[in-house]
Amino acid sequence: MSFPGNRSELPGGIRRLRFPHAAPSRSTLKLEEAWHEFVPRDQWDDRLAEGMQAADLGAAPGGWTWQLVARGMNVFAIDNGPMDKALMASGLVEHLREDGFVWQPPERLDWLVCDIVDKPSRVTAMVQRWLVQRWCREAVFNLKLPMKRRWEEVSRCLSGLEASLSEAGVRAEIRCRHLYHDREEVTVHVRLLD
Numbered sequence: 261m262s263f264p265g266n267r268s269e270l271p272g273g274i275r276r277l278r279f280p281h282a283a284p285s286r287s288t289l290k291l292e293e294a295w296h297e298f299v300p301r302d303q304w305d306d307r308l309a310e311g312m313q314a315a316d317l318g319a320a321p322g323g324w325t326w327q328l329v330a331r332g333m334n335v336f337a338i339d340n341g342p343m344d345k346a347l348m349a350s351g352l353v354e355h356l357r358e359d360g361f362v363w364q365p366p367e368r369l370d371w372l373v374c375d376i377v378d379k380p381s382r383v384t385a386m387v388q389r390w391l392v393q394r395w396c397r398e399a400v401f402n403l404k405l406p407m408k409r410r411w412e413e414v415s416r417c418l419s420g421l422e423a424s425l426s427e428a429g430v431r432a433e434i435r436c437r438h439l440y441h442d443r444e445e446v447t448v449h450v451r452l453l454d
């Protein structure tokens with residue numbers, strides 16, 4: 261039984277997305293689901309627009325980059341691993357074999373996405389640097405949670421991020437969800453407000 265006004269609009273609360281067969285990995289659905297969750301559909305044409313600039317840290321083989329390219333964005337794909345050849349043939353992707361924790365964009369970008377498997381605190385600190393420097397307008401990143409005390413870990417990361425942004429005078433909206441396509445991880449979305 262569910263009550264009107266207190267239930268998901270989705271059947272069973274699950275956002276079922278069709279796997280795009282040209283995408284190089286199933287991870288692609290995590291970023292698509294994140295956009296459905298965090299960006300209202302009527303804002304996609306402004307906030308996920310053709311010609312925007314994005315960086316994908318930990319990009320290989322390219323499932324997340326595929327989503328950015330499908331929206332017509334230019335993407336810096338940062339990963340030592342190989343990227344999908346068909347995706348590279350789009351001409352919209354620059355593959356850089358660099359360390360995502362130290363790489364800096366050559367100019368301000370629209371989107372940062374990051375799916376690197378590392379300590380949540382390390383990933384959060386890196387994204388925090390991007391946001392404090394205003395290197396991107398919006399970010400989607402995953403916090404991988406193989407540890408036992410997951411809630412504590414996520415809370416520590418998010419409250420630290422919020423405090424640092426506020427200390428730096430950066431106004432931002434921070435949201436975090438455990439998505440249907442997430443496994444032992446959660447997805448965080450941050451949008452700078454000015």
Ligand SMILES: C[S@@+](CC[C@H](N)C(=O)[O-])C[C@H]1O[C@@H](n2cnc3c(N)ncnc32)[C@H](O)[C@@H]1O
Nearest residue numbers: 285287318320321322323324339359360375376
């Ligand atoms: C879970 S996979 C990413 C999958 C990708 N999002 C997709 O949809 O196909 C994590 C990737 O992070 C990369 N990685 C790990 N440490 C990295 C680092 N310091 N800098 C850049 N990439 C890193 C790995 O090589 C791996 O390809």
